Amino acid sequence: MKEELIVLCGPTASGKSAVALALCELLGAELVSCDSMQLYRGMDIGTAKPTADERSRVPHHLIDALQPDENCSAARYRELALPIIRSLFEVGKQPVLCGGTGLYIDALTKPLGFSVEGDPAIRASFEREAERPEGKQRLHARLREIDPDSAERLHENDVRRVIRALEVHALTGVTLTEQMARDAVRVGDYPAWLYALDWPRDVLYARIDARVDAMIEQGLIGEVENLLQTGLSRDGTAMQAIGYKEIAAALSGEISMKHAVDQIKQATRNYAKRQLTWFRRDKRVTWIPAEGCSADEIARTIFEEVTR
RNA sequence: GCCUCGGUAGCUCAGUUGGUAGAGCAGUAGACUGAAAAUCUACGUGUCGGUGGUUCAAGUCCGCCCCGAGGCA
Numbered sequence: 001m002k003e004e005l006i007v008l009c010g011p012t013a014s015g016k017s018a019v020a021l022a023l024c025e026l027l028g029a030e031l032v033s034c035d036s037m038q039l040y041r042g043m044d045i046g047t048a049k050p051t052a053d054e055r056s057r058v059p060h061h062l063i064d065a066l067q068p069d070e071n072c073s074a075a076r077y078r079e080l081a082l083p084i085i086r087s088l089f090e091v092g093k094q095p096v097l098c099g100g101t102g103l104y105i106d107a108l109t110k111p112l113g114f115s116v117e118g119d120p121a122i123r124a125s126f127e128r129e130a131e132r133p134e135g136k137q138r139l140h141a142r143l144r145e146i147d148p149d150s151a152e153r154l155h156e157n158d159v160r161r162v163i164r165a166l167e168v169h170a171l172t173g174v175t176l177t178e179q180m181a182r183d184a185v186r187v188g189d190y191p192a193w194l195y196a197l198d199w200p201r202d203v204l205y206a207r208i209d210a211r212v213d214a215m216i217e218q219g220l221i222g223e224v225e226n227l228l229q230t231g232l233s234r235d236g237t238a239m240q241a242i243g244y245k246e247i248a249a250a251l252s253g254e255i256s257m258k259h260a261v262d263q264i265k266q267a268t269r270n271y272a273k274r275q276l277t278w279f280r281r282d283k284r285v286t287w288i289p290a291e292g293c294s295a296d297e298i299a300r301t302i303f304e305e306v307t308r
Numbered sequence: 309g310c311c312u313c314g315g316u317a318g319c320u321c322a323g324u325u326g327g328u329a330g331a332g333c334a335g336u337a338g339a340c341u342g343a344a345a346a347u348c349u350a351c352g353u354g355u356c357g358g359u360g361g362u363u364c365a366a367g368u369c370c371g372c373c374c375c376g377a378g379g380c381a
Contacts, residue, residue, distance in 0.1 A: 012345075037345055047345085075342035103344050112341050123343090153339090158348040161340075168341090180341065201336095242345045266334080271345055277338060 003089050003190055006306055007034070007097040009105055009279055010196030011272035013208045015290060015298075017050055019197065020098035022299035024058040027094050027307075032084060033062045034099030034108070036077070037241045040068045042227055045220045046243035048211065068227060068238035075117070078107040082189065097192075102278040105194075109284075111186035116171050116179075118164070126163040142166065147175035195302055196279050197290040205269050212243070212265045221247055221257070242267045 006029070008020045024031050033039070037047045041064045050060055061084045066072060085108070088095045097105065106112060129135045140156035143165055150165045165176045172179075199207070224247040232239060234248050243264050250260035279285050286305075288298055 035345090036343095071343070073342040074344075078342085101344065103340075103342095103346095106341075110341085116342070118342060155339085155349055158339085160343070160347050164342085176341075183341070237343065237346085240343085240346065244345090267345080270334095273336085274340095274344090274346095278340075278344095281339085 001089070001092060001094065004306075005085070005095060005097055005109060005190045005192040006302070007105055007109065007192050007194045008196070009034070009097075009100060009102065009194055009285065010198075010287075011204060011275040011279075012100050012268060013048075013211050013272065014197040014199055014204060015295060016098050016100070016197065017048070017054075018295035019195075019298045019302070020096050021050070021054055021058055022296050023302055024096050026299055026303045027096065029094035029096045030059040030061065030088055032081060032088075032095050032097045033060060034077075034081075034097050034101050034104045035063075036072060036101040036104060037238070038063050038099070039066045039072055039077075040064070040070075040238045041066065042068055042230075043223070043238060043241065043244065045215050045218045045223050046241060046247075048215070068230075068232050069236055071237045073118075074103045074107040074112075077101075077104045081108055085190070100275050102275065102282075109188050109190065109192040109194075111183050111188045116168050118167060119171060122167050122170055123163060126166060127159075130159045130163070136162075139163065139166065147177050149177040150175065192284065193302075193306055194279075194282065194285040196285050196287050197298065198287040199290050203291060204272060208268045208272060209265050212261065212268060215243065215264075216261060221251070224248055225251060242271060 006023070006027075008016045008023070010016055020031055023029065035047065037043060038049050039062060040047075043049070049063060054060075055063070062077075062080060065080060081104075085095045097108070099105070126139060130139055132138075136156050136159055139159070139162050140151060140154070143154070143162055144151035146169050147165055151162075154161045154165065156162065168174070168176045168179065220243060224244055227239070227244070228234075228248060228251065234245070239245055239248060246255075246260040246263045246267070247257075249255050250257045255263070288301060290298065
């Protein structure tokens with residue numbers, strides 16, 4: 001078989017999972033999640049994880065792969081996913097990727113170098129500097145000296161990326177710009193078909209609001225309580241997930257539960273909009289109108305295109 | 309019925325001694341190369357509740373009316 005990836009991407013609450021599931025059944029394929037939060041065990045309701053029943057219909061990979069106190073990254077995700085994809089191709093199974101974490105999808109489908117692991121000590125030292133008066137401006141000025149192109153590209157307030165660019169240079173002696181130039185002449189691991197579901201904006205937002213209400217009914221509050229009882233820090237990657245940080249704030253009395261639920265809806269809508277910006281920029285993506293269509297119908301459409 | 313305080317952008321509110329209004333949030337668009345459900349950028353005209361008046365000039369001062377909250381009878 002041709003070693004090509006099929007990817008269902010797009011904003012949260014657009015119905016990716018149901019379509020991916022149906023598509024996997026049509027193709028006899030297995031599903032590989034590209035979701036930065038479904039990776040974590042114990043975070044089920046708030047990440048809209050596929051149910052046990054759905055997972056019994058089609059094998060799902062990279063769900064529940066990490067403990068909630070572990071940190072992930074695009075490159076770590078790539079290291080987890082590549083062996084799975086390789087072994088699926090080896091036995092003639094088509095991998096279908098499904099998820100909304102755009103950077104993780106790029107880490108698999110684009111030739112990203114990702115060659116330098118972050119160094120917490122260097123990072124912390126830059127972060128301390130950024131806190132000082134005029135610190136952000138000084139970091140940006142330093143970047144301008146060593147990598148003017150990156151400095152031009154990055155706003156001085158985008159401290160995370162400025163620090164990352166400085167860090168890459170500090171650790172390797174190669175600028176981020178140089179690394180990106182090297183990537184640009186390489187080829188990604190696998191070619192990919194990317195599909196996303198297109199909804200009228202107001203319909204998508206209404207779906208998000210309804211899904212958040214459903215999560216509360218399904219017991220999201222109890223799920224967050226359980227995680228916190230294990231001693232999970234509210235500062236880690238897992239607890240920065242939408243739905244979890246807000247419920248945690250309400251449980252500690254910082255805000256009312258009603259307010260927390262409203263904030264979850266708001267944050268999810270904002271997140272969906274950022275995902276739209278990300279995936280719209282990616283010219284590989286085919287947008288499929290979703291309103292009025294069942295998951296099976298959409299899966300059939302994709303099936304016919306990829307098996308043609 | 310009387311008194312007080314409110315009525316300004318979709319929402320919450322600023323608005324100095326009168327010079328035709330601006331923040332946050334929302335919304336829209338964008339960025340994104342080992343933190344990405346994260347992080348960051350750009351975009352602000354609305355019968356200033358209505359109406360009459362004073363004034364060269366009224367969101368701002370005065371009268372009346374409408375709506376809301378509270379207080380006194």
